[in-house]
Amino acid sequence: xxxxxxxxxxxxxxxxxxAWLEAAGQxxxxxxxxxxxxxxxxxxxxxxxxxxxxxxxxxxxxxxxTAGATEATNAILAHVARKAPAEARVLLSPFEHPAxxxxxxxxxxxxxxxxxxxxxxxxxxxxxxxxxxxxxxxLGCLMAANNETGLLQPVARMAKLCxxxxxxxxxDAAQWIGKMPPAQELQADYLTxxxxxxxxxxGSGVLILSDCATGFRGRRGGGQEQGRHAGTENVExxxxxxxxxxxxxxxxxxxxxxxxxxxxxxGAIYRVIxxxxxxxxxxxxxxxxxxxxxxxxxxxxKHGYIVSTGAACATGKESPSHVLKALGLSDEEASRVIxxxxxxxxxEALWLGLRAALDTVLAxxxxxxxxxxxVTVIDPxxx
Ligand code: PLP
Numbered sequence: 001x002x003x004x005x006x007x008x009x010x011x012x013x014x015x016x017x018x019a020w021l022e023a024a025g026q027x028x029x030x031x032x033x034x035x036x037x038x039x040x041x042x043x044x045x046x047x048x049x050x051x052x053x054x055x056x057x058x059x060x061x062x063x064x065x066t067a068g069a070t071e072a073t074n075a076i077l078a079h080v081a082r083k084a085p086a087e088a089r090v091l092l093s094p095f096e097h098p099a100x101x102x103x104x105x106x107x108x109x110x111x112x113x114x115x116x117x118x119x120x121x122x123x124x125x126x127x128x129x130x131x132x133x134x135x136x137x138x139l140g141c142l143m144a145a146n147n148e149t150g151l152l153q154p155v156a157r158m159a160k161l162c163x164x165x166x167x168x169x170x171x172d173a174a175q176w177i178g179k180m181p182p183a184q185e186l187q188a189d190y191l192t193x194x195x196x197x198x199x200x201x202x203g204s205g206v207l208i209l210s211d212c213a214t215g216f217r218g219r220r221g222g223g224q225e226q227g228r229h230a231g232t233e234n235v236e237x238x239x240x241x242x243x244x245x246x247x248x249x250x251x252x253x254x255x256x257x258x259x260x261x262x263x264x265x266x267g268a269i270y271r272v273i274x275x276x277x278x279x280x281x282x283x284x285x286x287x288x289x290x291x292x293x294x295x296x297x298x299x300x301x302k303h304g305y306i307v308s309t310g311a312a313c314a315t316g317k318e319s320p321s322h323v324l325k326a327l328g329l330s331d332e333e334a335s336r337v338i339x340x341x342x343x344x345x346x347x348e349a350l351w352l353g354l355r356a357a358l359d360t361v362l363a364x365x366x367x368x369x370x371x372x373x374x375v376t377v378i379d380p381x382x383x
Contacts, residue, residue, distance in 0.1 A: 002350050004307045006197075007147050007175060007283055007341035012240070013199030019243035020201065023236040031233055032224060041235050048242040055182060055245060056191070056208050064207040064218070064225045065238050069174040069194035070099040072207045075218030075229065076170055076190045080139045081107035088138040089113055091131060091167070093123045093153060094326035095146045100172055101322075104141065115142070121149060121274040121327050125157040132165040140169045144176040144186060148310050148323045148339050150283025151274045156185035168213060178248040178344070179280050189213040198248060200241030204234065253344040255281035257351035261340075264355050273327060273337065282342045285310075285324075288358075291365050292335045299364055303357040307338045 003011070012020075027044045029037035046060070053060040066072040077100075080090070089111040090104050104112050116127040123142060132140070142158045145151070155171055162169040171188035178198030189212055195204030207229070209216055221230030258281060262272060273285035288296060293309040300307055310321040320334035329337070342351065 001301075002305050002346075002353065004305060004340045004342055004346070004354060006343045006346075007150075007339065008308055009196045009202065010178075010199045010343065012196075012201060013244050013247050015247040016200050016240035016244040020236045020240040023239035027235045027239065031235060032222065045233055045235055045238060048238050051242050051246065052206055052208070056186075058208055059211075061226060062209040062211070062214065064209065064216070064229050065233055066192075066205040066207050066218070066229060067203050067234070068196075068205040069097075069172065069192045072190075072192040072205055072218070073097075073099045073170070073172065074103045076192070076207070076216070077103035077107050077139070079216055079218060080168070084138040087111070087136065089136050091115060091128070091137050091140045093117070093142045095121075095123070095149075095151075095153070095323050096141055096143055097147060097172055097174070099174075100141050100143070100170070113137075115140075117326060120277045121146075121151045122153050122277070123158070125154050125161055128158065129161050129165075132161055132167055135165070137165070137167040140167050141172070142169065143172040143174075145173075145180070145280050145283075146323060147175045147283075148321060149273050149285040149327070150175075150280035150341070152278045152280070156187065159185075159187040175280060175283075177245070179253045179282055181250065181252045190216070195237065195241035195244065198244050200244035201237045204237035204241045206241070249344055253281045253342075254346070257342055257346050257348045258282065258284055260348040261351040261355055264352070270358065273324065273329075280341075282344075282346065284340045286338050286340060287329070287333060288336045288338060289362065290336075291362075293338045294335075295365060296338060296358075296361055299361040300354075300357055303360060305354045305357050307340050307354075310334075310337060310339055 027041040029035060029041045031038060031042040031045050049060045049063045052063045090108050091113050092101060092104055094114045094117060113131060115123040118124045140162045142153050142155055144153060144155050159169055168189040170190040171186060172192050173186055174192065174194040174197050177193050189210040191208040193206040196202040216228050218229040219231055224230050224233055265272060269289045271287040273287060320331045324334040324337055
């Protein structure tokens with residue numbers, strides 16, 4: 001089976017599995033206790049923290065281990081809302097993941113503003129500046145790369161703007177880590193990372209704080225994570241997610257397969273959302289002809305290719321993707337979009353195999369509907 005749904009979940013990497021098992025065997029004690037085994041677990045936790053700190057060139061104290069990106073974004077929005085004056089507003093890109101939009105709406109309700117976007121599917125920092133100048137914002141949120149379209153967002157420019165207007169910035173980097181080379185442009189007051197998007201375990205993640213955001217307090221309870229995020233650390237998951245980070249190719253994931261796939265689309269009836277705009281190396285959102293994506297998916301799987309409709313977490317929802325709507329697609333068009341997301345090793349041959357399978361499935365669907373009398377295919381020779 002050829003898996004093209006890495007943006008939903010990357011299979012657990014062997015390195016991560018190995019690290020998980022070793023941690024379960026060696027670092028099982030509670031890292032907050034005082035015994036010998038506990039101090040070994042504590043030491044291992046510190047080593048993992050150091051690796052993340054080196055990756056982001058931050059201080060180890062600014063690394064907070066979490067139970068995934070959704071948990072972190074919820075904790076951040078709750079923290080910001082707790083400290084904010086009653087009239088405070090937050091500024092979001094229209095492409096944010098529900099993990100950001102939903103808690104923002106829950107805490108700030110009508111005081112959530114959406115950033116304007118340009119025609120290319122990225123937010124327009126120029127227009128964001130006008131909003132920020134008005135003042136009153138206690139948080140800006142801009143994801144590094146969109147999970148559905150793969151389109152990259154101007155995080156570095158947004159970070160400068162937010163800094164100038166003293167507005168803290170939350171960057172959801174769930175889809176960036178691993179796929180893209182380590183980057184300086186990911187500057188944020190709160191940077192959220194999800195373990196299972198790059199081969200770590202589900203329910204694991206990291207929050208990187210800027211020096212300005214060290215007053216962050218997430219879950220309440222014991223004094224773990226320097227009192228910032230209470231709860232006994234999941235040492236196995238932390239160990240595995242750190243091993244997954246270390247196993248990433250230093251130059252990011254391969255781009256050649258998506259390039260080869262895109263080349264075959266010249267003049268074809270499939271359209272890539274966002275065209276040739278800068279995007280993740282592994283992700284394409286494709287507008288398909290004639291039939292709803294939910295009809296394509298089982299047939300593609302039968303031919304050996306697993307893809308998804310929009311975002312995995314939206315699968316089964318009747319409402320069209322808010323990301324595709326923000327990009328100007330109608331509800332009907334949005335229902336015909338599939339998300340294709342390859343892995344670090346997905347090569348050109350696999351991408352081209354998927355391309356051929358699309359044509360096969362289209363022919364099957366046409367035949368199917370013709371047989372059911374839903375479409376009439378006129379034989380030109382019979383006229
Ligand atoms: N942000 C983005 C961009 C995502 O793609 C996802 C997962 O789909 C999340 C946040 C949520 O991550 P997690 O599953 O770790 O809660």
